[in-house]
Amino acid sequence: MNFDLTEERQMLQDTLRRFLSDKYDTAARNAILDSETGLSEDIWNGLAELGIIGALFSEDYGGFGGAGFDIAVVFEELGRAGVVEPMLDTAILGGGLLAALGDDAQKEMVEEVIGGALHLAVAHGEPASRYDLNRVETTAKAAGDSIVLNGRKAVVVNAEAADHLIVSARESGAVGDVDGISLFVVPSDAAGLTMRGYALMAGGRAAEVTLDDVSVPASARLGEAGKALPAIENAVAAANVALAAETMGAMQSATELTKDYLMTRKQFGRPIGTFQALAHRMSDMLIELEQARSAVINAAGHLESDSRIRDMQIASARNLMGRVGRLVAEESIQMHGGIAMTQEYELAHIAKRITMADHRFGDTDYHLERFIALSAA
Amino acid sequence: MDLSYTDEELAFRDEVRAFLDEKLPKEMAAKVAGRGELTREEMEKWHAILNEKGWLAPNWPEEYGGCAWNAVQKHIFEEECAFANAPRIVPFGLSMLAPVLMKFGSQEQRDHYLPRILNGDDWWCQGYSEPGAGSDLASLKTRAVRDGDHYIVNGQKTWTTMGQHADWIFCLVRTDTDVKQQEGISFLLIDMNTPGIEVRPIILLDGTHEVNEVWFTDVKVPVENLVGEENKGWTYAKYLLTHERTNIAGVGNSQAGLDAVKRMARAEIHNGRPLIENPQFAARMAQAEIDLMAMATTNLRIVSKAAVGQAPGVEASMLKVKGTVIRQEINDLARRAAGPYAMPFPSEAVEGDNDPIGPEYAGPVSAAYFNNRKLSIFGGSNEIQRGIIAKVTMGV
Ligand SMILES: Cc1cc2nc3c(=O)[nH]c(=O)nc-3n(C[C@H](O)[C@H](O)[C@H](O)COP(=O)(O)OP(=O)(O)OC[C@H]3O[C@@H](n4cnc5c(N)ncnc54)[C@H](O)[C@@H]3O)c2cc1C
Numbered sequence: 132m133n134f135d136l137t138e139e140r141q142m143l144q145d146t147l148r149r150f151l152s153d154k155y156d157t158a159a160r161n162a163i164l165d166s167e168t169g170l171s172e173d174i175w176n177g178l179a180e181l182g183i184i185g186a187l188f189s190e191d192y193g194g195f196g197g198a199g200f201d202i203a204v205v206f207e208e209l210g211r212a213g214v215v216e217p218m219l220d221t222a223i224l225g226g227g228l229l230a231a232l233g234d235d236a237q238k239e240m241v242e243e244v245i246g247g248a249l250h251l252a253v254a255h256g257e258p259a260s261r262y263d264l265n266r267v268e269t270t271a272k273a274a275g276d277s278i279v280l281n282g283r284k285a286v287v288v289n290a291e292a293a294d295h296l297i298v299s300a301r302e303s304g305a306v307g308d309v310d311g312i313s314l315f316v317v318p319s320d321a322a323g324l325t326m327r328g329y330a331l332m333a334g335g336r337a338a339e340v341t342l343d344d345v346s347v348p349a350s351a352r353l354g355e356a357g358k359a360l361p362a363i364e365n366a367v368a369a370a371n372v373a374l375a376a377e378t379m380g381a382m383q384s385a386t387e388l389t390k391d392y393l394m395t396r397k398q399f400g401r402p403i404g405t406f407q408a409l410a411h412r413m414s415d416m417l418i419e420l421e422q423a424r425s426a427v428i429n430a431a432g433h434l435e436s437d438s439r440i441r442d443m444q445i446a447s448a449r450n451l452m453g454r455v456g457r458l459v460a461e462e463s464i465q466m467h468g469g470i471a472m473t474q475e476y477e478l479a480h481i482a483k484r485i486t487m488a489d490h491r492f493g494d495t496d497y498h499l500e501r502f503i504a505l506s507a508a
Numbered sequence: 509m510d511l512s513y514t515d516e517e518l519a520f521r522d523e524v525r526a527f528l529d530e531k532l533p534k535e536m537a538a539k540v541a542g543r544g545e546l547t548r549e550e551m552e553k554w555h556a557i558l559n560e561k562g563w564l565a566p567n568w569p570e571e572y573g574g575c576a577w578n579a580v581q582k583h584i585f586e587e588e589c590a591f592a593n594a595p596r597i598v599p600f601g602l603s604m605l606a607p608v609l610m611k612f613g614s615q616e617q618r619d620h621y622l623p624r625i626l627n628g629d630d631w632w633c634q635g636y637s638e639p640g641a642g643s644d645l646a647s648l649k650t651r652a653v654r655d656g657d658h659y660i661v662n663g664q665k666t667w668t669t670m671g672q673h674a675d676w677i678f679c680l681v682r683t684d685t686d687v688k689q690q691e692g693i694s695f696l697l698i699d700m701n702t703p704g705i706e707v708r709p710i711i712l713l714d715g716t717h718e719v720n721e722v723w724f725t726d727v728k729v730p731v732e733n734l735v736g737e738e739n740k741g742w743t744y745a746k747y748l749l750t751h752e753r754t755n756i757a758g759v760g761n762s763q764a765g766l767d768a769v770k771r772m773a774r775a776e777i778h779n780g781r782p783l784i785e786n787p788q789f790a791a792r793m794a795q796a797e798i799d800l801m802a803m804a805t806t807n808l809r810i811v812s813k814a815a816v817g818q819a820p821g822v823e824a825s826m827l828k829v830k831g832t833v834i835r836q837e838i839n840d841l842a843r844r845a846a847g848p849y850a851m852p853f854p855s856e857a858v859e860g861d862n863d864p865i866g867p868e869y870a871g872p873v874s875a876a877y878f879n880n881r882k883l884s885i886f887g888g889s890n891e892i893q894r895g896i897i898a899k900v901t902m903g904v
Contacts, residue, residue: 261778261847286848330853332874398644408891464881468642469667472712472882479713490850496788
């Protein structure tokens with residue numbers, strides 16, 4: 132066993148950390164949060180130029196990484212800096228699905244993603260699906276040479292900025308069936324596709340997407356008809372590793388900010404960190420942070436394992452991150468006092484990133500339930 | 509011991525319900541339920557409706573216009589108001605300043621300010637905290653220097669809730685720098701329209717504007733605006749804090765919140781079943797409810813003891829800690845229940861003429877969760893309350 136990063140990954144981490152500490156301070160991010168698009172093209176292009184997006188894909192698709200540990204290294208850093216740019220959506224989910232299922236033309240789009248030129252969003256969740264991946268009501272019906280899509284997609288992150296949406300729709304079977312789900316690459320300006328966009332609590336934007344007789348050619352289908360669910364599950368597995376790593380990075384920032392504040396803020400003539408009531412809780416956060424790091428390593432290291440082992444590790448990481456994340460976010464705010472309640476303060480944003488991660492691809496309880504089912508199997 | 513309401517209490521509850529049903533404007537209740545920000549006009553309207561009924565100041569003595577309710581009646585009123593989504597009555601004039609004026613103010617001050625508080629003529633805010641003086645309030649630095657008939661005030665207050673709406677601010681100011689911190693503080697009433705006062709907004713993490721910085725530059729305050737004696741302000745401030753803790757447990761609020769969580773959990777579907785049947789979620793909800801059932805009785809036990817002349821001392825600190833922890837847990841449940849639809853930023857979800865983004869109940873939940881982190885920070889943080897409990901019970 133060896134817990135050191137490889138030389139390449141160490142370089143990746145150093146480069147990304149340096150870039151973000153130069154370009155992504157609180158003020159810069161607050162400007163992005165206030166902007167209409169909710170993301171910075173400058174930052175995005177910078178990340179692409181540094182090869183950060185490429186690190187998320189294997190050589191087969193024009194990248195130079197793509198393993199669980201590559202994802203973890205990148206997302207930990209994004210999390211530390213509280214980055215709101217939708218790397219998860221364009222690269223891990225969108226790019227991941229194109230790479231896994233695409234024909235030659237579709238696979239070429241991955242290179243554009245790596246170059247930073249193409250934005251994607253995956254429109255899978257629906258108003259009634261909550262976190263269940265198999266619940267798809269949106270329909271896809273053949274009409275001559277084309278396919279017609281109808282339905283509604285919920286909280287589609289990055290939909291407005293995306294050039295293409297990867298839309299899931301049911302070609303056969305009943306709502307909730309494992310079989311019958313297909314994916315389609317739909318240009319975001321397709322006729323009949325409308326969006327209601329909005330800002331998100333933790334930064335970035337999403338939209339409710341309505342598909343009203345959206346017609347696409349059969350060549351827009353990604354992969355085999357009706358067989359998309361396993362690929363969706365794989366992409367979500369990678370997204371869960373990314374999200375766990377991002378949350379862990381954010382927790383690291385939260386604990387660092389809190390530690391610094393406890394040693395500088397004085398009340399009653401002494402640094403508040405010298406009150407044992409706070410010092411012990413700071414210690415608990417540091418203990419839990421180590422646990423979080425280990426859980427991320429476990430999940431990242433098993434992303435390529437067989438699916439039961441992989442899914443158990445992922446469920447365990449997301450459950451632990453949910454519990455520990457809540458502790459860290461709440462305790463960091465509490466020990467800061469009023470200052471952490473202000474929108475512009477770094478910790479407030481970080482705490483929101485940690486907490487709201489619990490609302491994507493399953494919350495703490497959802498992953499506990501999955502873990503129970505997998506570990507009993 | 510008897511845990512059931514008496515016939516009179518039940519009749520009172522019906523009266524409160526009928527009143528709320530008839531008088532609480534439906535749009536206002538909907539806005540409160542959706543955590544929309546109320547305008548000053550809306551708050552004034554509800555204030556006036558309660559005043560007209562004589563139910564604005566349950567905690568004031570009858571001679572000043574109070575209600576002569578016992579603890580159970582106050583509890584019933586609070587609970588019903590929370591269930592009906594009535595706006596919170598702004599506490600600064602009514603529940604904080606008024607008791608201080610009644611006990612320590614001059615006759616002129618009482619005659620002038622108290623009716624104006626009831627009538628909603630003056631809106632007050634609380635100028636205690638400063639950037640350097642939070643938990644350690646006695647270290648406050650805002651200076652008031654006597655100059656003939658006036659004090660000249662310089663300094664900065666912060667976290668001033670409603671400062672943007674208030675006509676007046678009651679402030680703790682330093683009038684003597686040569687003595688022990690607590691012995692050089694005075695309690696001043698300051699007109700917010702006085703030249704030299706500047707109010708700067710602070711936006712909270714959920715995007716709301718409820719607190720402000722208030723800056724004082726050579727602000728002239730007439731000496732008759734001093735409450736009680738110069739340099740005795742700390743005594744009054746501490747007295748005020750005991751009143752700040754009325755309704756501190758927020759039981760009604762928690763009950764209404766838990767009810768809302770149950771409604772959400774019935775509507776949300778996970779794996780083909782309502783979330784309320786999910787073992788994980790159901791267990792979380794049950795635990796909060798168990799805690800709350802005990803809290804409701806703890807609260808009534810403590811508050812009714814105080815009503816017959818025994819001041820709640822250390823028990824008030826206990827209510828604050830446990831009551832806020834329970835409220836925050838319920839906020840957490842609501843956020844979980846909403847699932848992915850907790851993600852939208854609240855102003856987009858609840859404001860304007862737009863339809864809600866997801867289910868109506870989901871719009872405000874994450875904002876409420878983050879905003880209510882304040883409950884364990886202000887009004888004496890939960891750490892400070894635990895310190896008080898330890899000090900009183902163990903002498904440490
Ligand atoms: C939304 C909001 C509204 C507010 N409204 C008002 C208002 O209208 N008027 C007003 O005057 N103030 C108001 N406040 C201020 C509030 O009273 C203070 O935030 C509170 O007193 C804590 O002070 P602080 O924020 O400076 O934190 P600090 O006092 O710096 O505390 C930081 C942390 O240290 C802990 N700590 C401090 N001392 C000790 C100790 N001895 N032992 C153990 N732990 C300790 C605290 O509990 C906290 O966790 C408001 C605050 C908020 C957040």
